[in-house]
Amino acid sequence: MSSAFDAAAIRARSEVAISVALKVGREAARFRRDSNPGTLAIENKGLQDFVTIVDRRAEQAIRDGLISRFPDDTFMGEESGGGSGEGGTWVVDPIDGTTNYIRGFRHWGVSIAFVAGSTVEIGVVYDATEDKVFHAICGGGAFKDGLPVHVAATADPAHALVILGHSRKTSFDDHLALLRRLHERGMDYRRMGAAAIDLVRVAEGAADLYYERHLNAWDMLAGALIAKEAGAMVAMPPVYKLLAQGGPVIAHSPGLAGEFAFILDIEGL
Incomplete structure (x- = not known):
């Protein structure tokens, strides 16, 4: 199934997703930096599977930021659930690496994808380690804070x-x-x-x-x-x-x- 979205619609969504990921990621990082870990209100979803109040707040902020701009899109989040729709669907992990986040190990991020039909059209990842955003549009290359990135040439x-x-x-x-x-x-x-x-x-x-x-x-x-x-x-x-x-x-x-x-x-x- 091909995408029903033209290049301008995808680009507009990418720009909003980058802005939302950066804002939410920085707010989550600031909260973790300034708070006592005991204030994170940790819940256990399973063995070594945790969720915090920050996960839920971050997901709501991402939802609000995306759906307010694109109200006909659907939303699927790790914490709130949801399903894919006939149009486009945002697929979101508000804090990927929650255990790392809780413990202060700065290998965590915010992950936002946009799916249309059978295609992942947009990928946006806020990297808390460097306070930078990676993004890609299908067929358009990959970028880190706007600069192209490429895989390693390792052969050995x-x-x-x-x-x-x-x-x-x-x-x-x-x-x-x-x-x-x-x-x-x-x-x-x-x-x-x-x-x-x-x-x-x-x-x-x-x-x-x-x-x-x-x-x-x-x-x-x-x-x-x-x-x-x-x-x-x-x-x-x-x-x-x-x-x-x-x-x-x-x-x-x-x-x-x-x-x-x-x-x-x-x-x-």
């Missing part, structure tokens, strides 16, 4: 840095087996706990791979588009499946395609 696995995510919905033994295989090929690896930020690290060439076996759509769609537009090879299920049930994502620099082909086979992508 012994020079590769990979970032792996792990969900408790998937096998830890499989995760360990993957670590061993990458380690044996000479690669170094990290687990950072914020998929949107991990994906933009691939986009800007700081890492050569990001892979996780299960993510929700709001965790991955914006970052995956940015990585793809920066030149990464990206594989994930169709958008409609991700919106309904989540799934795997892999994004990597092209020079290491042969090293990571086995992951595509594992996932059937």
Whole structure:
């Protein structure tokens, strides 16, 4: 299904999303910096799965900022739910990396994607580490604070840095087996706990791979588009499946395609 939105409509939405992400991200960062962690009103949604009052306030602020400008769009957020519509849908994680945010580990961000039909048209990610915004429009390249970003040219696995995510919905033994295989090929690896930020690290060439076996759509769609537009090879299920049930994502620099082909086979992508 092709998008019903012309280039001007997409560009207008991108500009608003960038502004909203920057404002909400900075407000969340200021609140965390100036507040005692005990004031965050942490709730536990599951094992190592938390939500704070900031998540909910941030999501409402994002919703208000987007829907006030584009009232016919629909909204799907991690905290408030919602579904995709026949027109365009905003898919939002207000604080990606909530555990990091709670603990003061500044690897977290704000993730905003816009989906029309079967296409992720816009990806915007506020990176709290650097107080900068990454964004991409489908077919238009990837940018960090307005400057183009590109994936790394790494071709030697012994020079590769990979970032792996792990969900408790998937096998830890499989995760360990993957670590061993990458380690044996000479690669170094990290687990950072914020998929949107991990994906933009691939986009800007700081890492050569990001892979996780299960993510929700709001965790991955914006970052995956940015990585793809920066030149990464990206594989994930169709958008409609991700919106309904989540799934795997892999994004990597092209020079290491042969090293990571086995992951595509594992996932059937």
